Amino acid sequence: MAWRKGLVGRGPLGPRHITRTSKRRLRLSHTISEERLQPGSAREQVCEAPALPPSLAQRLRHWQWRRNRVGQAGAAVYRLHKPAPNQQDLYLKQGRGEVAEALFDEAARLRWLGQALPTNQLLGFEWDGEEAWLLSAAVPGRSAYECLRQRPEQAAEIAQALGAFLARLHALPIEACAFNAQLPIRLAQARRRLEAGLVDAQDFDADRAGQTAEQVWLQLQALLPMQTELVLTHGDYSLDNILLDEAGEVSGVIDLGRLGVADRYQDLAIAWNCLQEFGSAAQQAFVSAYGIPSPDPHKIALHLCLDEFF
Structure with a gap:
């Protein structure tokens, strides 16, 4: 079997040997951080290594x-640990x-x-045409959600740090x-996901629960058209x-499968919605640090409606 390796091609961005271009974005929602999955945590269980391509099997x-x-x-998401001084954990998807x-x-x-x-360093990617393996290094720090809860x-x-980092990204x-x-x-x-029956209405936000x-x-169509500011x-x-690191600064971002050029409210709306749990003061601190102290409610509503389909 010919394993496809590397990520150099399609300009400087894509895999050299992989030419498929029509891909649906799937949210692989898990946090690759060093603190979330400690040994013995209920979030993980000890296991044997799965079946791997020969090169990964040898390496790991x-x-x-x-x-x-x-x-x-x-x-399937695995944390890999080696009991050695200063040895950083790895993650395999x-x-x-x-x-x-x-x-x-x-x-x-x-x-x-x-x-x-800063993001989780890519250490390897292999795809045999049916199955893929992505190996990366853990990002040090705690998730913003856990920091806010604690x-x-x-x-x-904390919200200010999130806003400042997002401004830097944009x-x-x-x-x-x-x-x-x-x-x-x-x-x-x-629209394709809607027609294919792939939208999970049970996972809608509270504002759209039961719809x-x-x-x-x-509702989404009624909010169109919208002027965009591309970032x-x-x-x-x-x-x-x-x-976030111990000083409360953003140490990195993960789960980048949806990264791309889009309107700035793609990110602003999701973060604004997440921060609602922690109060309006946190929301205001976030947008003020970003540089838009009075966010557009129309654009927030549109992007939150759109996000329900993914």
Whole structure:
């Protein structure tokens, strides 16, 4: 079997040997941080190494394996630990079909964004045409969500750090980014998912709980058209995808499968919605640190409706 390796090609961004370009974005919602899955945690269980391509099997043969039991969204996620001084943990994502395609997308983005902002370092990617394996280093720090839960009195300061980091991300030049996530593309993807019956209405936010996917689609259409301000977006700037260091600064972002050029409110809306749990002061601190103290409620509503389809 010919294993496909590397991430150099399709310009500087994509795998050299992989030419498939039509891929659905899947949210592989788990947090690759060093603190979330400690040994013995209920979130993981000790396991044997899964079946791997020969090169990965050889490379990882002396590591201890633990499987993530939550938030896998179709992907198997493993934490690899080696009991040695200063040895950083590794993470392996494994999946087939659409999940493999999503891993392809994430691997290309990890390689590209890792040159500009801190994220989990891509250590290897392999795809045999059906199954894919993505190996990366853990990002040090705690998720923003866990920090907010543990230190609610510091919610405003944490939210400020999130806003400042997002402003830094959005200030990166978009000319070199080949990942297009603009509104027409996202709407077309959402429509295809709706028609294929892939939208989970049970997972809608509280504002749309009890509605059908078709009803939310009509709400989304009523919010169009919208003027856009294109920036480089994370695509899923939620609290579990942002890591903070001990000083409260952002140490990195993870889960980059939806990164691309899009309207700035793609990220602002998701973070704003996540911060609602921690109060309006945290929300205001976030947008003020970002540089938009009075966010557009129309654009927030549109992007939150759109996000229900992914």
